[in-house]
Amino acid sequence: MKLVLKYGGTSISSAKDIQNVAKHIQSLSKQNQLVIVCSAISDTTDDLIEIAQSIKKENKKKAEQLAKKIANRHQQLASQTIKKSQVRKKLLQTFDGYVSELIALIDGMVLLGEVTPRSMDYLFSFGERLSIKLISTAINDIGKKSISLTGKEVGIVTDSNFGESKPLMDTTRLRVSKALESLFLKKTIPVIGGFVGADQHGHVTTFGRGGSDYSATIIGSCVKADEIWLMSDVDGLMTADPKIVKNARLLNEVSYVEAIEMAMFGAKQIHPRTFEPLLTKKIPMKIRSSFNVKNEGTLVTSSPSLTAKNSVKCVSNVSHNGLIDIRGGSMVGTPGTAGKIFSTLADASINVMMISQNPSESSITIVVKNADLDKAVNILETELLGKIIKKLEITTDMAIIALIGSGMRGTVGVASKVFGSLAKNKVNVSMITQGSSELNLAFVVKNSDANTAVQALHNEFELSKINLK
Ligand code: ASP
Numbered sequence: 001m002k003l004v005l006k007y008g009g010t011s012i013s014s015a016k017d018i019q020n021v022a023k024h025i026q027s028l029s030k031q032n033q034l035v036i037v038c039s040a041i042s043d044t045t046d047d048l049i050e051i052a053q054s055i056k057k058e059n060k061k062k063a064e065q066l067a068k069k070i071a072n073r074h075q076q077l078a079s080q081t082i083k084k085s086q087v088r089k090k091l092l093q094t095f096d097g098y099v100s101e102l103i104a105l106i107d108g109m110v111l112l113g114e115v116t117p118r119s120m121d122y123l124f125s126f127g128e129r130l131s132i133k134l135i136s137t138a139i140n141d142i143g144k145k146s147i148s149l150t151g152k153e154v155g156i157v158t159d160s161n162f163g164e165s166k167p168l169m170d171t172t173r174l175r176v177s178k179a180l181e182s183l184f185l186k187k188t189i190p191v192i193g194g195f196v197g198a199d200q201h202g203h204v205t206t207f208g209r210g211g212s213d214y215s216a217t218i219i220g221s222c223v224k225a226d227e228i229w230l231m232s233d234v235d236g237l238m239t240a241d242p243k244i245v246k247n248a249r250l251l252n253e254v255s256y257v258e259a260i261e262m263a264m265f266g267a268k269q270i271h272p273r274t275f276e277p278l279l280t281k282k283i284p285m286k287i288r289s290s291f292n293v294k295n296e297g298t299l300v301t302s303s304p305s306l307t308a309k310n311s312v313k314c315v316s317n318v319s320h321n322g323l324i325d326i327r328g329g330s331m332v333g334t335p336g337t338a339g340k341i342f343s344t345l346a347d348a349s350i351n352v353m354m355i356s357q358n359p360s361e362s363s364i365t366i367v368v369k370n371a372d373l374d375k376a377v378n379i380l381e382t383e384l385l386g387k388i389i390k391k392l393e394i395t396t397d398m399a400i401i402a403l404i405g406s407g408m409r410g411t412v413g414v415a416s417k418v419f420g421s422l423a424k425n426k427v428n429v430s431m432i433t434q435g436s437s438e439l440n441l442a443f444v445v446k447n448s449d450a451n452t453a454v455q456a457l458h459n460e461f462e463l464s465k466i467n468l469k
């Protein structure tokens, strides 16, 4: 099989983990053609982001301290992981070169006072540059040929939307397949940095946080992979958060559309565009743990077989959100009201997570993250209060609970089961939404009721028996 394996940062954060990953890759390579995609090692991207923030605040010392911290972490890992002294020495020299470049970049950014999206993407790309060198060297160290390539080097070409770029798939496909085919012939395992590409002028771009998942599916689609495995520290997608529900179970199989819904919640956060490149080629994906390779994880396909019968597959929750009820008599029958509200929020870069409007049109209710609440209320008050809006009512600390599963579509009685069971458990519901796709029934409750609601629905839909049916 042709396999793309993507490792998240936590899977490659200690010498022992890296050695295990290298051994697993070596054993898989006997039967399969492999492409490895890596994230930056845990905390590295966060540190790089903090460097950018420190430069913005003109705190050069802090930025340099963080760069040292990144350097130490990687030097230490290299020393502990790589056994052959010559190989280790060469890796440490390479790291020295990267660190000097990083320090020079910080100097330059401080000097120019320039923290633009473009310079930030270049800065953030250091995390993956370091991690792929380490992983490919660890594979070499156990006697297998491997080279590291950044997203730019392998040929991922994107638009110039720094911080949130999109691949130009036709050019990317040509370049990536050419680069990788020649490595397959040489039996050399490519270790590619996720998250990063370059625009047509060669400027480094990133796909946004968590973008390595997206890199893996882009590359998988370019080389027509048979499967893509996202290796992280969770066993796969679950019926609920196991911290809340003791008998939560691993889902053996889900569809792309269900996985897209689940990716928003849950322990394994997946970059929202990850599934895009898979849809036309219908490449199956597995979500697996690098710490438990005996477990097959969750298979994500275009048309899952077994589980299709289950009406609901999982109940997930996101806590700490704010609910804003926007009211006003003049909103009734006035075209453009919703447009004004949402463009006002969009101009302030506020992401709206849920929306509902009653047919009387006298109120629109939205949910945003608690962290965005203050900004959202402020901008609505200054821009629209007294004009189209008469009153804002705000509730903090609310949880969104979502029931997900394509089997809900056209099934009579799901809603009655949901709200019946919540009533039995004395949970009050503040807002409800269901799109006509019927994939996701979501509602809002108080944070303090969230665990009760999740547990109640997990029981009601017998999700602990999901793979036994
Ligand atoms: N290193 C990047 C991040 O932390 C990309 C990724 O991990 O997928 O967001």
Ligand code: MG
Residues within 6 Å of the ligand: 008, 009, 039, 210, 212
């Ligand atoms: Mg990550």
